[in-house]
Amino acid sequence: MSKQAKVEIIAIGNELLLGDVLDTNTNWLCKRITGVGGQVTRAAMIRDDTVAIADEIRSALDRLPDLIITTGGLGPTGDDITHQAVAEAVARPLKLHAEALTLVKARYETLAEKGYIKDSALTEARKKMAYLPKGATAVANPVGTAPAAVLQIGVSTLVSLPGVPEEMKGIYEETLPPTLRAIFGDSYYQERAIIAHCGDESSLAPILAEVVDAHPEVYIKSRAKRYGPEVRILLTLSAAGDARDEVERRIQSALDALIAVLATAGFGVEDQPPD
Amino acid sequence: MSKQAKVEIIAIGNELLLGDVLDTNTNWLCKRITGVGGQVTRAAMIRDDTVAIADEIRSALDRLPDLIITTGGLGPTGDDITHQAVAEAVARPLKLHAEALTLVKARYETLAEKGYIKDSALTEARKKMAYLPKGATAVANPVGTAPAAVLQIGVSTLVSLPGVPEEMKGIYEETLPPTLRAIFGDSYYQERAIIAHCGDESSLAPILAEVVDAHPEVYIKSRAKRYGPEVRILLTLSAAGDARDEVERRIQSALDALIAVLATAGFGVEDQPPD
DSSP states (O other), rough: OOOEEEEEEEEHHHHTTTTOOOOOOHHHHHHHHHHOOOEEEEEEOSSOHHHHHHHHHHHHHHHHOEEEEEOOOOOSTTTTOHHHHHHHHOOOEEEHHHHHHHHHHHHHHHHHHHTTTOOOOOOOHHHHHEEEEOOOOOESSSSSSOEEEEEEETEEEEEEESHHHEEEEEEEEIHHHHHHHEEEEOOOEEEEEEEEEEOOOHHHHHHHHHHHHHHHSSSEEEEEOOOOOEEEEEEEEEESSSSSHHHHHHHHHHHHHHHHHHHHEEEEEEEEEOO | OOOOOOOEEEEEEEETTTTTOOHHHHHHHHHHHHTTTEEEEEEEESSOOOOHHHHHHHHHHHHOOEEEEEEOOOOSSOOOOHHHHHHHTTTTEEEOHHHHHHHHHHHHHHHHTTSSSSSSOHHHHHHGEEEEETEEEOOOOOOSSEEEEEETTTEEEEEEEEHHHHHHHHHIISHHHHHHHHHHHTTTTEEEEEEEEOHHHHHHHHHHHHHHHHTHHHHHHEEEEEOOOOEEEEEEEEESSSHHHHHHHHHHHHHHHHHHHHHHHOEEEOOOOOO
């Protein structure tokens, strides 16, 4: 099995830390990355503060992940400072990026043509979105106005995405895939889940430990699904690898072992209906 | 105005980073802390890995926040390792805590009496939840079985809460308030919001900058609320302080200034209906 690509996510915005907005971007990205066999090792939520963001990016780079994704802070207002913080973190100047400027210009022209805005003039606030750290590549935003940026720093690819979920998803799905494929390759991921009927999660601990030890390549997680007199524990098994057959065989083997030990302990098992 | 209490939140659990579970605990805590005048300066999401959790706690302690809250990893299974990671981070031994053991015992006895479980015996898995870092105080869990722990490390109070949202909220609201009052005192927070009708957020940037500069104690945030031909920008103004009158006066002054500059620029304004 080839090395699993490691990913860190940094969500940026005071509104997140004020509790004004629930960050759903990180969860969406975690699902996507897990689904292509990557591993999100860490996620952080940082205020609109250049020093704090730059510190966080430097710490992430020190851990040598394959990919660092930031979300938020790419817009036209003064508190949108992600590109500046990235530039400071990697000690590169912030420069007006010709391709990014073309992308921003084209978006405002389209918005003006459609009557969404009156004037497509490139004001300072709009031009600000085209200043990227030196060496970055601009990636088109099919939904909003701020382009994303991709910057290679040593072994790590640093991708800056907007914070508006529709824009973040649009870029991730429509214009970022070539960058993502270079990182994740064609790895395969599978997940299976069952529900165990048991007294409480503590009765499950010694049983799980046995199966976990015997199947180190499979990740097994327990989570209480329903409390009350009939406790239900959701057991999720997942694994990633290059070969589909191998991944499926490993999960099936762990699942069989788990069902056998649950039966021995007198616990009932049911399949988890797909979401 | 007295110093605003600084808080860091660390959410622990592989299920969060796999994207299997959306972390709503951090957002709930951010709202609560903002509401009593505190400031969440940073939040992180870490895997069930003792070294990674201990590293994160050490980094947080280095920034000298008033409060560090961890969520998750207090349960009976082998991947619940928060207390162990805290103990490693602060170089203290993990010890069987007499009061925590009494709390765990009492909860299992109640569950057995109510018929939720058959046997209230203190198995190793159940006893595990009563091992806390030396010097910690146990805080009763009114909802689940794992007690929370409070540990004072220099200027920082470190609180470990369970990850199940109902348990986390139950402790925060029912048994943790004395600890929280010692940190946040009686500070006051107010928030006001209006909606500006404007072409797009970029037209708003220079206008906002003027009001932000003139009212440094008030936090002003813009966020696009509706796209399309009639763009709506939600503007939130908030401030915290010791005196209610002073906080209200500052927000009202910033709000008046904002409405005035928006009118001058020809943008309509409407009140934001309460949530």
